[in-house]
Amino acid sequence: MHWTAIRRVSIGGAKNFVRSGAVSFATVLIMTVTLGIIAALIFLSGLLNYTLVTIRNKVDISVYFVTTAASSDILALKHRLEQLPQVASITYTSRDQALADFRARHANDQLTLQALDELGTNPLDASLSIQAKDPSQYSSIANFLSTGPALSASGVSIIDRVNYQQNKTVIDRLSFAMHTVQQVGAAIVLLFALASVTIAFATIRLAIYTSRDEIAVMRLVGASNAYIRGPFIVAGVIAGLIAAAVVLLLLLPASWYVGQMTTDWFGGFNFFTYYVDNLGLIFLILFGSGLVLGGAASFLAIRRYLTV
Amino acid sequence: MIYFEKVSKIYNGDEVPALEDVTLSIAPKEFISIVGHSGAGKTTLLKTLLAEERPTSGTIFFESVNVHELPSSALYHYRRKIGMVFQDFRLIPHKTAYENIAFAMEAAGRPDDEIASDVPHILELVDLAEKTNHFPHQLSGGEQQRVAIGRAIINQPDVIVADEPTGNLDPVNTYEIVQILKKINELGTTILITTHNKGVVDSVGRRVITMDRGRVVRDDVQGQYVL
DSSP: OOHHHHHHHHHHHHHHHHHTHHHHHHHHHHHHHHHHHHHHHHHHHHHHHHHHHHHHHHOOEEEEEOTTOOHHHHHHHHHHHHTSTTEEEEEEEOHHHHHHHHHHHTTTOHHHHHHHHHHOSOOOOOEEEEEESSGGGHHHHHHHHHHSOOBOTTSOBOEEEETHHHHHHHHHHHHHHHHHHHHHHHHHHHHHHHHHHHHHHHHHHHHHHTTHHHHHHHHHTTOOHHHHHHHHHHHHHHHHHHHHHHHHHHHHHHHHHHHHHHTTTTTTOOHHHHHHHTHHHHHHHHHHHHHHHHHHHHHHHHHTTSOO | OEEEEEEEEOOTTOSSOSEEEEEEEEOTTOEEEEEOSTTSSHHHHHHHHTTSSOOSEEEEEETTEEGGGSOGGGHHHHHTTEEEEETTOOOOTTSOHHHHHHHHHHHTTOOHHHHHHHHHHHHHHTTOGGGTTOOGGGSOHHHHHHHHHHHHHTTOOSEEEEESTTTTOOHHHHHHHHHHHHHHHHTTOEEEEEOOOHHHHHHHOSEEEEEETTEEEEEETTOOOOO
16 A cells, blocks of 8 residues: 555544544443453453462572581582572571571560570571472472582581471472462453453444445445555554553552552552553553554454455 | 346346346447336346346456456456446445545545545536535435535546436436436446436436346337336
């Protein structure tokens, strides 16, 4: 198509949209609902990810070292562990730090603190707290620790114990639950997205159905298929973009209100903060969906009327 | 110019053919009235010429082109050679009188300056210069039909095909439409109309083709309305 034709098609589409009044309004309304559902799915997905990350961060395995282990040996082991691709982060707690933490934790428990003082020495072990990138990878990290024992300069293992076996059942259950939630979540998102897209397609088909006689006339006065289709696609795209803008604007007060009400309930996930932090992504998804939905639905819907 | 050779058309499920062995020849600059009872096959004949309907057998040539051998991608080029006028006007409802006429030129890829100079001229020709910006629902039946005629002639087609153009009009508007069509014919355009209106056929006083049950039963060079 030449520039003149593109300009005429664009202007024609915009005029069609404005002059079709009620039909355009209904299309924008349905597209708004569709994109609203897509936006809700974005937030749901964000909430799901936040929850999974929160749970994942609460799971770790700890390696406790014998009291005679030198900190240089422990740090060397930490360095080796950090090279493993499964490891997300490692926190080293020295014996002195462990003691300080213990005292802080029992600051109000004088009996325990007195018992500690009577010992005269620090009975606590240094430890490494290891977080894996995925809960299913803890077994391979535990395996690494048992098959490649860390030795001191005198050839004695510096590892006292690893708490993996105690936590194994919980970790396995969590790992399974997280995978299930991810899969079910993805299925729900897909299902709702499909349902809303189908509704939008049906609405645009209905809008174009009302213009079927007009399309037949355009064919008979010698307009090419591309020239007939163009304005309808432009009108569909305009409806999609307006709906995207409406949803993006409505999300501002809606996410603020829901955020105020539910942040504590969702364990710290704030809808408004999520909206502001991901505004660029949400903008792209909504406007991209509006553009593709409006354009593609019009393109497909008009096809059947172009065979006169 | 236009040749129908043994054209028959049988619609699915119908026992009686809509067209049966129609053979016709139409020369340039003719003004032909096609008459006949409802269901005689007049509209089907026009639809086969416009490639809206494919004949069951037979061929239709427009100049040297076999119309029904044209690929669908080339049909719109072919249709630009024929201007169509319908009984129910078939204007685009959300376009003004000016835009309805300009649409045919835009679709043909004509430049903006040509559109800007030709459309007002055509609107004057059909006596609608005062109603340029009116939408179809703001126009009377006669005015709508005049817009439709303006749209049909704007690309200077070789033929105007008018299917019952006065079917929905009162006598005054019928007279005006016939006068416009006669004027267009005098300027060199072939006119092919179907009608039930005896007054129209007799006032034109040119070639009359009478159809009955899908067949051509009379073809008079200077005919009258006879059924």
